[in-house]
Each structure stands twice: as C-alpha cells, then as structure tokens.
Amino acid sequence: xxxxxxxxxxxxxxxxxxxxxxxxxxxxxxxxxxxxxxxxxxxxxxxxxxxxxxxxxxxxxxxxxxxxxxxxxxxxxxxxxxxxxxxxxxxxxxxxxxxxxxxxxxxxxxxxxxxxxxxxxxxxxxxxxxxxxxxxxxxxxxxxxxxxxxxxxxxxxxxxxxxxxxxxxxxxxxxxxxxxxxxxxxxxxxxxxxxxxxxxxxxxxxxxxxxxxxxxxxxxxxxxxxxxxxxxxxxxxxxxxxxxxxxxxxxxxxxxxxxxxxxxxxxxxxxxxxxxxxxxxxxxxxxxxxxxxxxxxxxxxxxxxxxxxxxxxxxxxxxxxxxxxxxxxxxxxxxxxxxxxxxxxxxxxxxxxxxxxxxxxxxxxxxxxxxxxxxxxxxxxxxxxxxxxxxxxxxxxxxxxxxxxxxxxxxxxxxxxxxxxxxxxxxxxxxxxxxxxxxxxxxxxxxxxxxxxxxxxxxxxxxxxxxxxxxxxxxxxxxxxxxxxxxxxxxxxxxxxxxxxxxxxxxxxxxxxxxxxxxxxxxxxxxxxxxxxxxxxxxxxxxxxxxxxxxxxxxxxxxxxxxxxxxxxxxxxxxxxxxxxxxxx
Amino acid sequence: xxxxxxxxxxxxxxxxxxxxxxxxxxxxxxxxxxxxxxxxxxxxxxxxxxxxxxxxxxxxxxxxxxxxxxxxxxxxxxxxxxxxxxxxxxxxxxxxxxxxxxxxxxxxxxxxxxxxxxxxxxxxxxxxxxxxxxxxxxxxxxxxxxxxxxxxxxxxxxxxxxxxxxxxxxxxxxxxxxxxxxxxxxxxxxxxxxxx
Numbered sequence: 136x137x138x139x140x141x142x143x144x145x146x147x148x149x150x151x152x153x154x155x156x157x158x159x160x161x162x163x164x165x166x167x168x169x170x171x172x173x174x175x176x177x178x179x180x181x182x183x184x185x186x187x188x189x190x191x192x193x194x195x196x197x198x199x200x201x202x203x204x205x206x207x208x209x210x211x212x213x214x215x216x217x218x219x220x221x222x223x224x225x226x227x228x229x230x231x232x233x234x235x236x237x238x239x240x241x242x243x244x245x246x247x248x249x250x251x252x253x254x255x256x257x258x259x260x261x262x263x264x265x266x267x268x269x270x271x272x273x274x275x276x277x278x279x280x281x282x283x284x285x286x287x288x289x290x291x292x293x294x295x296x297x298x299x300x301x302x303x304x305x306x307x308x309x310x311x312x313x314x315x316x317x318x319x320x321x322x323x324x325x326x327x328x329x330x331x332x333x334x335x336x337x338x339x340x341x342x343x344x345x346x347x348x349x350x351x352x353x354x355x356x357x358x359x360x361x362x363x364x365x366x367x368x369x370x371x372x373x374x375x376x377x378x379x380x381x382x383x384x385x386x387x388x389x390x391x392x393x394x395x396x397x398x399x400x401x402x403x404x405x406x407x408x409x410x411x412x413x414x415x416x417x418x419x420x421x422x423x424x425x426x427x428x429x430x431x432x433x434x435x436x437x438x439x440x441x442x443x444x445x446x447x448x449x450x451x452x453x454x455x456x457x458x459x460x461x462x463x464x465x466x467x468x469x470x471x472x473x474x475x476x477x478x479x480x481x482x483x484x485x486x487x488x489x490x491x492x493x494x495x496x497x498x499x500x501x502x503x504x505x506x507x508x509x510x511x512x513x514x515x516x517x518x519x520x521x522x523x524x525x526x527x528x529x530x531x532x533x534x535x536x537x538x539x540x541x542x543x544x545x546x547x548x549x550x551x552x553x554x555x556x557x558x559x560x561x562x563x564x565x566x567x568x569x570x571x572x573x574x575x576x577x578x579x580x581x582x583x584x585x586x587x588x589x590x591x592x593x594x595x596x597x598x599x600x601x602x603x604x605x606x607x608x609x610x611x612x613x614x615x616x617x618x619x620x621x622x623x624x625x626x627x628x629x630x631x632x633x634x635x636x637x638x639x640x641x642x643x644x645x646x647x648x649x650x651x652x653x654x655x656x657x658x659x660x661x662x663x664x665x666x667x668x669x670x671x672x673x674x675x676x677x678x679x680x681x682x683x684x685x686x687x688x689x690x691x692x693x694x695x696x697x698x699x700x701x702x703x704x705x706x707x708x709x710x711x712x713x714x715x716x717x718x719x720x
Numbered sequence: 721x722x723x724x725x726x727x728x729x730x731x732x733x734x735x736x737x738x739x740x741x742x743x744x745x746x747x748x749x750x751x752x753x754x755x756x757x758x759x760x761x762x763x764x765x766x767x768x769x770x771x772x773x774x775x776x777x778x779x780x781x782x783x784x785x786x787x788x789x790x791x792x793x794x795x796x797x798x799x800x801x802x803x804x805x806x807x808x809x810x811x812x813x814x815x816x817x818x819x820x821x822x823x824x825x826x827x828x829x830x831x832x833x834x835x836x837x838x839x840x841x842x843x844x845x846x847x848x849x850x851x852x853x854x855x856x857x858x859x860x861x862x863x864x865x866x867x868x869x870x871x872x873x874x875x876x877x878x879x880x881x882x883x884x885x886x887x888x889x890x891x892x893x894x895x896x897x898x899x900x901x902x903x904x905x906x907x908x909x910x911x912x913x914x915x916x
Contacts, residue, residue, distance in 0.1 A: 142895060187730045188723075206724040207731060214732045260800045269740035276739045305727060312735075317743070324747045325754070331775055334751040334759045339799045342763070344778045345771045345906055346786060352761050352773055353799040358751065359744040376801040379849035381775035382761065386888075387896015443842070446806070446813035452821060452845060453838045459859030460841035461897055466806055466813070470790070470843055470855040471888070473897030494849045495803035504808070597807040619805040713809045720809055 136441060136456070139475025143433060146394060146479060147426075153399055154422065158406025164314045165287045165307070165407065167191075176313050183309045191309075194300035197664025200288055201657055203304040204281060208248055208653070211277060216244040218270040219262075228263035229338035229354075235261055238641040245645035247271055249652035250278035250520060252364070252371030252490055252614035253605075255621055255641060259353050259374045264336055267373060272360050276320075279367025280311040282522030285656050286404065287311075289526050290411045292663025293550060299667045301660070315400070316367060323362035323396060331385030332358040357382055365396035368520040370490030370614040378480075378493040379469055390472055390493060394480055397489045401518035404525045412550055416682035421528060424690045428517045429486050432506045437478040439502035440464045445717050464503070467495025478503070485510035488520025490614030497592075497601070497617040501713030504600060507615065508710055511607045512702035513694050514569050520612060526659045530565045532681065533558065533662070535693040539679050539686070548678060551671035558665050565658035569610050570701040572651040576643055577606035577705075585639035591619025595720035600709030607702075609644045610651040766907045773798070777852040778903055784827065785871045785915055786906045787856070787864050790843055791820055794851030804847040820845035832866040839863070855899030858887060874913045882908045 163170050184191050195203065218225070222234040234240065239255055246253045247270070258267065284307040291301045328334045337354045344350050357373045361383050364370060370377075378384040384393060402422065409418020441463040443454025456462030463474035472480070477494040484491055485507040496507060510517060516528040533549055537559055540547030547554040580586030581602050589605070590598040601620035608615055680686060751759040762774045772778050779796040780786040789796065793804030806813035821837060824844055829835050841859040856864075861883045869876040886905040889898050 145894060183734070186734055187727050189727055202721070203724050203727070206721070207728040210725070210728040210732050214736065257801065268744045269736050272744055273736050273740040277735060305731075308731075312739075317739070320743070321747065325750060328747075328751040328755050328759050331758050331762050333761050334748050335761075336748055337760070340761070340770075342770050342772055345766065345903065345910070346778065346780050346783050348779060350772060350776070350778060350796065351799040352763075352776060354761065356744045356748055358759075359747040374801050376803055376850050380801055381773075381850060381852065381854060385762075385775050386891050387894075388891030391891070391895040444808035444813065446808060446810055447817050447842070447846070449814045450817035450821060451837055452817055452840065452842065454842055457841075457859065459862060460843065460857045462842055464808070464846075465842040465848075466817075466846040467803055467849045468846075469849050469853050470857060470899040471853075471896045476896055492849075495805060497803060497805040497807060498813075500808045591805060592807050592810065597810060617805075618803045619807075713807075716809070718809065719811045719814055720807075 136475070139437060139473070142475050143437070143479050146391065147430070149395065150398055150402055154403050154406050157399055157403035158418070159410060161315065161403060162407040162410040164310050165411065167310070170314060172314055172318060180309060180313050183313065187305060187309070189305040189309070191303055191306035193303055195303055196299040197288070197292070197301055197660045197667070200301055200304045201660045204284070204656065205653065208281065211274070212244055212248045215247060215270050215274060216240055219243060219266055222263050222266050225263060225265040227265040227268065227336060230263070232261060232263050238638040242641040242645040245648045246614065247274035247371065248278060249612050249648045250282055250367070250369055250488060250523070251609060251612040251648045251652070252369045253609050253616070253644060253648065254371055254375070254614065255644070257375030258372055259355065264356055267360060268356055271371060272363060275360065275363040275367050275369045275371070276312060276316050279316060279363070279369060279521045280308050282520055283311045283400070284308055284522065285659055286522040286526040289529060289659050289663040290408055292667040293552070294412055295667040296671055297668065299664055301663045301667055316363065319366055320359070320363045323366065323392070324358045326392065327358040327361055327389055330389045331381070332361055332389060333382045334358040353382065361393070362396065364491060365393045365489065366400065368397055368401065368487045368489040370484065372491060378491045379495070384493055387471055387476065390476055390480070394483050397483050397487050397491070398518055400521045401487055401524045404522070408525060414682060417550070420682045420687050421532065424687045424694070425517045425528070427691060428513070428694065429482065432486065432510055432517070433479055433482040436481050436503045436506045437475060439500045439714070440474050440478045442500065444500050445713070446719060449717070449719060464498070464500055467498030469494065482506060482510070484615055485613060486515065486517035486519065488515050488523055488612045490608065492615050495618060496615055497619050501710050501715070504617070504710040505706060505714060508604065508607065508702070508706045509698065511611045511613055512706065513698040514566070515611050515613065516694055523612065527655070530562045530659065530662070531694055531697070532690060533562045534566060535686070535690045536679065536681060538693060539689055543679060545677060545679065548672070549681060551674060552666055552669045553672070558662055561658050561662045561665065565655045565662070566697060568654045568658070569651045572647050573607050573610040574701070574705070576610065576647045577603045580606060580640070580643065589620050589637055589640045593720070596709050596712045597720060603705055603709055605644070606647060609648045612648060612652050764903060764907060766910060771907065772903050774901060774904055775854050777848070777854045780902070780906065784867055786909070787861060787868060787902050788827070789902045790848045790853045790856055791846065792851040793847045796852050798852060801851055803849060806847065817845055828863055828867055831870045832863055835863060854901055854903065855888065856902055858883070858898060858900055861900040861905070868909065872909065872913045872915070878912065879909070882912060
C-alpha cells in the first residue's frame with residue numbers, strides 16, 4: 136500500500152501547491168482586474184458584452200442578480216429540452232439516434248442545468264454528437280459558471296460595507312467563462328487527446344479482432360467534453376461507464392490530471408475568498424476544515440477497498456496484495472488505476488459535486504460506500520462543487536459563528552458583521568433544504584411500488600443504498616450513482632427491464648435536482664444581499680475569531696453534527712450494515 | 721425583466737454556438753491534425769489490417785493460445801457500456817467470483833501445477849469497470865505464460881520477455897498501476913510464434 140499512499144500524498148501536495156496561484160488568479164478575475172490573459176481575452180470580453188447587450192459596470196442588488204440568474208437558467212432549460220426532444224433532425228448524428236422519451240429528457244435537462252449530471256441513460260447509445268456538444272457541453276460550462284458566480288456574489292455581500300449591490304451576474308458569467316473555464320478546457324482537452332482520449336466525429340468503427348470476432352469501437356468528441364466535465368465538477372460521462380472507459384480516461388496520468396481538474400477550482404476558491412475578504416487566514420481556515428474531512432474520507436475508502444468484499448472472501452478469493460498484483464477489491468475497477476487511484480477518485484468526486492466515476496460505485500465495499508454517502512450527507516461542503524461548495528460551506532461558517540456565539544454568550548459576528556435573526560433564518564433554510572429534498576424523495580421512492588421498480592439489487596441493504604444514494608446524489612447535484620439503480624441496459628434484466636425511462640424516477644429526480652439547486656442559491660443570494668448593507672464593526676478583544684484552529688474544529692464539528700443528525704440513521708441501514716456483517720444478501 | 725429575457729435569449733444562442741459548436745469542433749480539428757492516431761481511438765494493426773485499439777480490451781475466451789483479458793460484464797463491447805454492478809455483500813457476486821475462480825484454475829492449472837486458489841490475482845476473477853480493461857496484472861500474465869508457452873511450444877522465458885515488453889509501467893513512474901496490455905501482448909506473440 137505504500138505506493139498507493141505515496142500517490143495520494145503527491146496528489147495532495149500538487150493540489151495544495153496550486154491553491155495560491157490559482158486562487159490569486161481567480162480573485163483578479165472576479166474583481167475585474169487585469170490578468171495575463173487580458174490582452175487576448177479582453178477584446179473578446181468586450182465583444183461579448185456588446186453581443187449580449189450587457190452593461191458590465193451596472194451593479195445589481197441580490198434580487199436583480201437572482202432574477203437574471205433564474206431567467207437565464209430557465210431559458211437554457213427550455214433550449215436544452217428542445218435540443219434533446221428533436222435529436223433526430225440534427226446534424227452530427229452518424230448513429231442515427233432518435234430522441235429518448237420525454238420524461239427522460241426532462242430528467243436529463245434538469246440534471247445538466249443544475250450541474251448535477253445524473254444520467255438515466257448511457258450517452259454513447261442514446262445521444263447524438265450534436266446533443267452531447269451543443270446540448271450537454273454548453274451546460275457543462277454554463278452551470279459551472281453559474282455556481283461560481285453565486286459564490287462570488289456572496290463574497291461581495293460579505294465584503295460590501297454599504298449599499299446592497301453584489302455585482303453584475305452577466306459580467307461574472309462572461310468573465311468566469313472566458314478567463315477560467317474556456318482557456319483551461321482548450322489546453323486540457325488537447326492534453327487528454329495527446330494521451331489517448333478520443334476526439335472525432337465519425338461513425339463507430341467495426342473491426343475484426345485478433346481472435347476472429349468483431350468489436351465495435353465507439354467514436355465521438357470525447358476529450359472536449361471530458362475536460363469541462365471534470366473542471367466544472369459536472370460529471371456526466373460521454374460514455375455510460377464514465378471515466379472508467381479508456382476512451383475517457385486512458386492512463387494513470389490522465390487519471391491524475393482529471394482528478395486535479397475536479398478539485399482545483401473548489402480548493403483554490405478558498406484562497407480567492409481569503410484574498411477578497413482581506414484576510415488570507417480566513418481562507419486557509421476554511422481550506423483546513425475541508426482538507427481534514429477530505430483526507431479522512433480518502434483513507435477510509437482506500438483501506439476498505441484494499442481489504443476486499445465479503446462476497447469475494449466468501450467465494451474463497453484471497454484479496455491480499457503480492458508481487459505483480461494490487462490485491463483488494465478489483466471488482467468494478469480498472470487495472471491501470473488500481474485500488475489507490477480509484478479510492479482517491481471516489482473521495483474526490485463525492486466531496487465535490489462532480490460525480491464522474493472511474494470505477495463502479497455499486498461494487499465498492501460496504502465501508503467504501505459509506506464515504507460517498509457521508510460526503511454527500513455533509514452537503515458537499517468539503518471543497519464541494521465549483522462555487523456551490525464554498526457558498527454552502529460559508530452557510531456552515533455562519534452557522535458555526537452563530538452556535539459559537541451562543542456558547543460564549545455574545546452577539547454572533549462574522550468578519551465584523553453582526554449576524555441577525557434574518558441571516559440565521561436564511562442560513563438554516565439554505566442548510567436544511569437539500570437534506571429535506573433527499574429524505575422526502577428517497578422515502579417516497581423506498582415506500583412506493585413505483586419507486587422500488589428502479590432497484591437492481593433487490594429488497595436488501597444494497598437495494599436501500601441504491602435508492603437513498605440516487606436521491607442524495609440528485610439533491611446534492613452530484614450525479615454519481617450506485618449504477619444498478621440508473622437501470623440503463625441491465626445485465627440481469629428480470630424485474631428491471633424498463634428502469635430506462637421509468638417516469639416516476641425521471642420526474643421525481645428531475646424535480647429534486649431543480650429544487651435542491653435553485654432554492655439554496657436563492658437563500659445564499661438573499662444572505663449576500665442581507666449582509667451587503669451592514670456596517671462593519673472593528674474586532675475587539677471579545678470578538679470570536681474565525682481564523683484559528685479552534686474555529687476550524689468548531690466548523691468541522693458543525694458540519695459533522697448536521698450531516699450525522701440528518702443522515703446517520705439512513706446510512707446505518709445501507710452501507711454500514713453491509714460493512715459490519717459477513718452475511719450475504 | 722424584459723432586459724433579462726433579451727440578454728438570456730442572446731446568451732443561449734451565443735453560448736450554444738461558441739461553447740457547443742465552435743469549441744468542440746475546433747478541438748476536433750486541431751486533434752485530428754496533431755494527434756490523428758490517438759484522436760481516432762489508438763488503433764493497432766497486425767498483418768496489414770486493423771485488429772483493435774490498444775486502449776480497448778478484447779475477448780479471447782476459448783482460445784488457449786492467447787492471453788486472456790479480465791472478465792467483462794459487457795462481453796467486451798466497445799460501444800455499449802455498463803457496469804457489472806455486483807454488490808459487496810451479494811450472493812450473486814459470490815457465485816460469480818466462484819465461477820471465475822473455477823474456470824481460471826481449470827484453464828491454467830494443467831500448465832502450472834503448483835497453482836492454487838490463493839495464488840490467483842484478484843484482477844483475473846473480477847469484472848473490470850469499463851468491461852474493456854485493456855490490461856491485466858503482471859502476476860496474472862505470469863501465470864498465463866505457462867499455458868501460452870506450452871500451447872505455442874515456445875520457451876517460457878521468451879513469453880516472459882514479451883510480457884515485459886508489453887507491460888505499461890506507472891505513468892511517469894508514479895501514477896496508476898502497472899499492467900500488461902493484453903492485445904499488444906497477443907499481437908507480439910503472433911509475430912514471434914505464429915499459430916500454425
């Protein structure tokens with residue numbers, strides 16, 4: 136395992152080294168300063184404002200900002216839905232795919248607008264290249280930019296000393312796309328192609344194999360989608376098996392690069408935050424809390440997966456490592472990634488809202504599954520989705536300040552601003568709305584025959600895990616799955632043939648994704664607006680500090696407390712049961 | 721409100737055109753020029769014809785003269801993919817692994833008399849994630865080498881040399897795990913010791 140730990144350590148080291156430079160760069164982008172790309176991108180930016188008829192220097196209060204964001208997302212929802220509905224008539228469709236059923240289109244549209252990328256379909260067998268490019272790739276960019284814009288607005292609200300303005304949505308959107316997401320994607324896509332990720336528009340090719348049978352090799356514009364899928368913490372694979380397919384993720388190096396893409400923006404945003412509020416220590420405090428929770432998760436998955444599964448041991452398989460074999464639970468994992476890199480990826484994709492996978496979650500060990508459950512149960516505040524992670528974490532920060540304030544008996548203050556009843560109500564709503572969506576929908580799906588039709592594993596802990604995880608994932612806009620539940624092309628069809636296009640699952644999931652994305656955004660923007668007008672009082676001796684280890688500890692405690700109180704009973708019934716027993720179901 | 725609608729409408733059009741068409745098509749164009757082999761699925765040729773992709777595993781079941789790929793949930797499909805989804809505590813998973821162990825021993829033990837269940841590397845009897853894992857572990861290849869050398873009637877050392885030549889190490893010596901590329905190995909075998 137030493138080699139595995141080393142790889143994990145190197146990954147963390149590279150990530151931490153990137154936090155400061157990327158964080159500074161993003162802060163300059165968000166505050167409308169010059170960056171090294173300005174000479175190239177500046178003219179394009181001005182052209183974009185003119186084309187969109189936007190006055191970038193026109194400030195918006197939180198309601199105007201929210202209205203622009205909602206109208207924009209709504210129109211894009213309609214556009215994507217129409218593209219998917221009319222797939223049959225578009226170009227770049229060499230396989231001649233028709234559109235999927237309307238309810239599936241509803242789910243997919245809602246999924247990509249909300250940065251979730253939950254997939255009740257297998258991309259390579261359902262969608263044309265046009266739908267993947269003009270439909271999904273666009274949303275991979277846009278939904279990510281929207282998430283980042285919201286956190287930038289919140290930070291402005293925290294910083295603003297007077298007035299209620301929190302920036303201009305259109306300017307944020309354009310600058311995030313042009314200065315951050317697009318340039319990295321262009322370079323990243325070309326790098327991925329150079330390593331074997333495919334990028335073509337041709338028809339799938341049929342070849343005669345060495346052993347004398349035939350095999351069809353998929354084609355498609357994969358690399359251009361793969362890079363933004365990770366960078367924007369989207370996660371929707373071009374292929375059904377996502378980043379485990381060699382055409383999406385061809386080597387140990389592409390795997391490392393893709394993991395870095397997923398985490399770099401969420402991690403660096405903490406530095407950006409520190410810079411924008413004028414105290415780097417505030418940013419590092421939040422980063423430390425995230426890192427601590429993250430590292431524990433990685434270690435648990437890795438140790439659990441290296442151990443092997445109950446079923447494998449019951450079959451008489453020895454899962455220890457020896458010369459030339461990684462050992463461990465290799466079911467649903469790829470040889471080139473092995474146990475360590477699949478475990479690391481599993482933690483990364485669930486602390487963020489990415490949800491791309493490089494191995495089968497359904498085949499993780501019981502304890503290995505518990506980590507994705509916990510990460511989602513903590514509402515993805517450990518780094519989290521681009522923007523979404525930090526704005527969710529800031530809600531927890533305010534909550535921690537409030538709880539800390541109650542404990543020491545002082546009016547809670549954050550960065551000199553008094554936290555009043557209105558802010559705490561909004562924060563509580565923002566923190567609770569996602570768990571509420573999760574529990575109500577997974578309860579409904581577990582308790583009704585319409586819902587249980589989607590289950591693949593049967594009436595047992597694994598089946599319950601599938602259901603809970605499906606709604607946990609959709610409510611948190613993650614998109615990863617215990618994939619038996621997604622139901623597309625079941626290897627063992629009986630009782631589950633039609634999971635593909637089960638209207639109940641499509642519609643409930645779609646509604647959950649939309650609600651659990653946009654309601655928290657509204658609460659966050661409202662908090663931003665509410666804080667924006669507040670006066671800053673100077674810190675005194677009695678001020679509770681929010682940049683020291685004590686506060687980090689308190690913050691971690693609050694995150695765990697809220698997550699555990701909400702989800703512990705449910706998680707017990709699924710993954711924990713499976714990890715504590717040697718029984719087979 | 722009206723301004724938001726106008727701007728949104730314009731944004732939908734502009735972004736769809738630039739992010740959804742211009743960007744991926746430009747990447748496709750540049751890739752096709754700079755990396756034509758990689759961009760078009762890293763195809764491998766043998767005997768003047770394309771026999772597969774170095775990134776996509778193939779089915780060699782029932783052909784003892786070849787190295788065998790890892791078990792696949794998808795029958796090694798290169799265009800319709802799904803996970804096997806065997807749960808950690810499922811009876812089906814136990815039965816599946818038992819079956820794989822049984823057939824592995826049946827195939828390899830006659831040629832490697834000392835082989836026992838404890839020696840089987842996990843990758844040999846578990847389904848890969850993609851269904852087309854192009855690689856097997858080095859330990860798995862070393863076991864299979866006995867059979868291949870016997871069936872093809874070439875020295876074991878020669879087969880082992882071919883294994884070394886087709887083993888991909890960790891990327892940059894650091895990332896991922898080493899593995900033997902099965903298709904490349906089998907092509908090398910065909911070149912070295914063709915089946916009569």
